Amino acid sequence: xxxxxTQIFIFQIAIAIIVLLITSVFFITFxxxxxxxxxxxxxxxxxxxxxxLGGMDNIIQATKEHQRLKVSxxxxxxxxxxxxxxxxxxxxxxxxxxxxxxxxxxxxxLAYLNExxxxx
Numbered sequence: 001x002x003x004x005x006t007q008i009f010i011f012q013i014a015i016a017i018i019v020l021l022i023t024s025v026f027f028i029t030f031x032x033x034x035x036x037x038x039x040x041x042x043x044x045x046x047x048x049x050x051x052x053l054g055g056m057d058n059i060i061q062a063t064k065e066h067q068r069l070k071v072s073x074x075x076x077x078x079x080x081x082x083x084x085x086x087x088x089x090x091x092x093x094x095x096x097x098x099x100x101x102x103x104x105x106x107x108x109x110l111a112y113l114n115e116x117x118x119x120x
Contacts, residue, residue, distance in 0.1 A: 041108045048087055049109065050116065053098065054078025060096075062113040069100045069110060 053059055053071060060072040073079065073096055084091045090101040102109055 041105050041112075045087065046109065046112050048083060049089070050113070052080045052083035052087065054080070056116050059113060059117060062110055062117070064106050064110045067101060067103065067106055069102050069106050069113075071098045071100065071113070072096055073098060 050056055050059075054073060054075060055078065058073050058075055058078045060074055062069060062071045064070075076093065076096055076098075079093075079098065081091070084100070092099040
């Protein structure tokens, strides 16, 4: 009698572990499979960003570090903090270097700045 109860108990624990594994795999795949909507970068945003940075003549260099864009400028007085707030960009100033937190597609913003700088 004791052996039968032990076997039933082990069987119930095994079923509980299997159910737990299946549900955890389901939740992990369900929550990871959601793709976040990435708002596209448009030309108006890029133009407003350049103007907020004081124009293309004010931009010396731009580099990317993760989601941050580091922009070296010639004259920090030409920066427009209100425009950066309007664009919903967090900006940090250190000397003549502005660090911008760009949430969506910082690579495209960097490519645009570098293309425009070549034209100046």
